[in-house]
Amino acid sequence: MELTLQHAQQWNILTEITNMKLYGASGHAKVIIDILNACNINISEIYDDNHNEIVSLHGINVCQPHKTDEEIIISIGNNSVRKNLSKSGISDKFGIAIHPSAIVSPYAEIGEGTVVMQGAIIQAGAKIGRHCIINTGASIDHDCLIEDYAHISPKATLCGNVHVGEGTQIGVGSSIVPNIKIGKWTLICAGSVVTKDMPDNCVAAGNFCEFKKFI
Numbered sequence: 001m002e003l004t005l006q007h008a009q010q011w012n013i014l015t016e017i018t019n020m021k022l023y024g025a026s027g028h029a030k031v032i033i034d035i036l037n038a039c040n041i042n043i044s045e046i047y048d049d050n051h052n053e054i055v056s057l058h059g060i061n062v063c064q065p066h067k068t069d070e071e072i073i074i075s076i077g078n079n080s081v082r083k084n085l086s087k088s089g090i091s092d093k094f095g096i097a098i099h100p101s102a103i104v105s106p107y108a109e110i111g112e113g114t115v116v117m118q119g120a121i122i123q124a125g126a127k128i129g130r131h132c133i134i135n136t137g138a139s140i141d142h143d144c145l146i147e148d149y150a151h152i153s154p155k156a157t158l159c160g161n162v163h164v165g166e167g168t169q170i171g172v173g174s175s176i177v178p179n180i181k182i183g184k185w186t187l188i189c190a191g192s193v194v195t196k197d198m199p200d201n202c203v204a205a206g207n208f209c210e211f212k213k214f215i
Contacts, residue, residue, distance in 0.1 A: 018042060021044055021073075022074075023048070023076065025048040025051075025062045029057060031117060045060065047063060051065075068090065073095050073097055075115075086149075094131070095112070098115075102116045102118065103120070107125055108123065111129045114128055115132075115134065117154075120135070125143040128140070134146075135152060135154045137154050138156045142161070143160055144158050153170055155173045156172065163180070163181040165181075169187050171188050171189045174191060174194065176188075177195050186199070186202050191207065201214055
């Protein structure tokens with residue numbers, strides 16, 4: 001995975017963004033609304049396929065999805081759905097949301113569409129891909145590489161130089177020791193302690209974490 005200079009620098013100019021749209025009126029969207037409110041970024045509207053059933057969320061109009069020229073964040077927790085929507089042509093501009101309580105090194109790189117939630121820590125040299133979720137209180141240490149569409153769940157801890165593949169979810173409270181590589185579209189279950197590499201498309205769990213099955 002490569003982050004372009006545009007993607008890597010985009011989070012540094014969040015103070016220049018005044019408006020954002022969201023795609024997805026979910027619980028995940030509620031947290032992103034809190035983040036954007038804390039950053040004084042106005043949410044103009046929310047797209048959702050169920051707009052006939054969900055007419056508003058936290059007082060923000062929910063409407064039928066349509067192509068937009070404005071910045072948008074895909075506010076859906078499912079990794080594969082975020083990937084598909086990002087390639088659907090809904091917009092050519094994807095924003096970033098970083099809560100003010102998050103600690104993000106100026107030497108880290110953040111890809112477009114990514115959300116960094118309350119209390120998260122991203123250390124120097126870390127590279128976060130596009131449309132990732134760095135959830136509440138997650139810790140990503142130096143020189144980690146998080147590929148596109150991945151989700152680092154609340155309170156997960158990644159030590160230095162960990163590589164997380166595209167679309168992978170690191171479960172709540174999991175810990176990964178340094179220099180480990182986790183494959184693409186893999187699930188590391190909650191509370192796992194990962195001390196060895198894991199392949200693509202698998203479920204792994206336990207202390208110490210072991211391969212369980214392919215998915």
